[in-house]
Amino acid sequence: MLAAATALALPAMAQQNHASDSATIKKLYNEALSSTESYENLRYLTKKIGARLSGSPQAAAAVEWSRQVMEEMNLDTVYLQEVMVPHWVRGDKEIGRVYNSKLMGTVDMNIAALGASVGTGKQGLSAEVVEVQNFEELEKLGKKKVKGKIVFFNRPFDNTHIHTMAAYSGAVDQRGGGPVAAAKLGAVGVLVRSMANEIQDVPHTGNTRYEEGVQQIPAAAISTRDAEQLSSLLKDDPNLKFYMRMTSETLPDVLSYNVIGELKGTEKPDEIIVVGGHLDSWDIGEGAHDDGTGCMQSIEVLRLFNELGIKPKRTVRAVLFMNEENGLRGGRKYAEIAKAKGEKHIAAIESDAGGFTPRGFGIDGTDAQYSKALTWKALLAPYGLHDLTRGGGGADIGPLKGQGTVALIGFRPDSQRYFDYHHTEIDTFEQVNRREMQLGAASMASLAYLISQYGL
């Protein structure tokens, strides 16, 4: 009692106590690894609700369910934040088919419309294919060789990157920029090699972009195995025809929500630490690693604090952002409201790289913030959190940048398996290891705890 009273009398000192922090972090890990609550929450989200693209009934279900989960947790506040989101629908299962005139045969190919893509019309479209590795090659081909054709972007991941995110970054320009670049040269459609390290049968969807004044042409991801095969068939018959049929379309925007719950700080309630993930997912698979785990981990951070009776000195807020995948409207709205309210965010930690074994955090902040985080290295290393690197953040928390000196922190799990599942029908609950996901939640809770104690 005396010790507690003394501690309360000297809040301003914020003297770091390594032994006590170490014990608290151990408790956070023990509890995270002993309770199956976050894992069972993920099971519900993925199995009972499932895929939850912005604007879908399932996204609405995910909002209401996660609100109820947090309402039952004895938090200080739980609320929704209105946000209008795009409403794109995939329509019928896509058809992709090659007709090789030399063989007089057809080969079906696994394709998936890219998010935001227009459809082909119910009749589908059929055209010759030109294969390129990048935009420079496309430019060199010029209008004459591209007009009326389907442009096939087939640059693979560079497998020599140790971090698969680097391989993704080196290839994803094809998916985002392909349709506009191809349409400018008169192409009628686009196929993009799936964003994956492996040779697989499943296509990987993901968002693409159109530009005002440029024809909107249909664009689909093709599985890496079929991309290899299509490339091979094109060598045999450069004039083969590809048939694609997609009935995807964009409907009017829909009202949706960010879901927010928080524990108020006991000493500096105005200083806010966000832990978050995105509640929406693509419309295929179950959005387990992307980003069911990030959301369930964020809720788990608050549960761990409550369960262990940890009263954070600064406010810790879980934010389940809506519409990361195809619009980022939730992240933008959150930052807009934070600014309008004059809220003071000191840190935001996003988990949107899968529920894999934690390796560390990427920190986008000032030199002083980074140095302060490094003083915690010895506390985090026993849990395998060795990578405390400069640069980080995440898509949803990105719009907060520049509001005061908020540090944007990306939780960094092991990256090796992420693009096996990312944006596919096999991103399911079964691919998530309970312990790996729990360790992630404990990692986020540990860092949030240290920041709540000592600021950043």
Add this chain to the structure above:
Amino acid sequence: MLAAATALALPAMAQQNHASDSATIKKLYNEALSSTESYENLRYLTKKIGARLSGSPQAAAAVEWSRQVMEEMNLDTVYLQEVMVPHWVRGDKEIGRVYNSKLMGTVDMNIAALGASVGTGKQGLSAEVVEVQNFEELEKLGKKKVKGKIVFFNRPFDNTHIHTMAAYSGAVDQRGGGPVAAAKLGAVGVLVRSMANEIQDVPHTGNTRYEEGVQQIPAAAISTRDAEQLSSLLKDDPNLKFYMRMTSETLPDVLSYNVIGELKGTEKPDEIIVVGGHLDSWDIGEGAHDDGTGCMQSIEVLRLFNELGIKPKRTVRAVLFMNEENGLRGGRKYAEIAKAKGEKHIAAIESDAGGFTPRGFGIDGTDAQYSKALTWKALLAPYGLHDLTRGGGGADIGPLKGQGTVALIGFRPDSQRYFDYHHTEIDTFEQVNRREMQLGAASMASLAYLISQYGL
């Protein structure tokens, strides 16, 4: 040319060249991540040969196939090392069944005979069950309460350990020592809760022991889910009967082999660095993580050296040990022959913890050896190899201990998923991620390269 000649003229200096080593290590990783050869080798071993318990025809196939793989690799030497191994066979699929007299119903339970266990006879055996958490509880029960019964060891993994190997170490005494302890008190059979972190349906087999002069009673692993259920049923009806039927038996020893391939050192061929795993596996599943990956990674180390034209100064030898799982005869024989030949081993690196993302190495050696390894930390850290810890080694290389100053080094991959698959029918090729396995091979090759250049 001049630079190379100079380097050759000054071999004794062994001046460490960080920049050059860093470049070589990068090349090792690039090649490992770009070639699918080791992964396809694993596919062959697991899918075309499959489970390969010592003494089985499949173990013989694995010996011949891996010998052929290495013969085709342009190594300096490939040879077999004779070793007599135990030949235990599981027999019929086991039956485990509870009869609850209160419910007048039966419940089937997933059990698997433990390696070395005797059978029950074809009629099976039926007895009441006493549940204990540890040997102390068993002792307290005494002969009166144990005689004629099946002892059910049900202490679970402690999930709060960050490294799952620690949880395994804390529970596996039940599997190894259960039958002798129970038999001494007159028990007629043993059930052991499977060695796993998760609640699952698959039983985890593994070796057990008998002692001369103590009755050999049948012992089986029971799946964690059924262990939970049995425990619950026992609370309802402490007098329930458990029926178990196993036709396992031990046949006469069989001739088998360690499979060895090596690249001779250019400067100190008498100084040997072993990279190894064990070629045998349990007889259920495919022995993918345990230890197909370790063997294929060991072969891959030699392939990487060859492919990149790296001529090691010291001899690098891949050893695929036979009979790690139920006898360790291969490891013992290898050490015995090494001693008899007067071979000088300076280091042995074993991969037998699964084909998961590398985290580091555990080093069992002198202070000087450990200090020297730490000087390479900056070279290994970019690849996530942060854990260079004291203590390590591995079962197969263990018998080398004390031969000169050989450092025994355990390759340490991420441990979270290992006991989901270990010794079960789901330890299959599909559970291995290509990149994770390749990163492991590159990690082993990098350390072997540094030791081959500079000694240890």
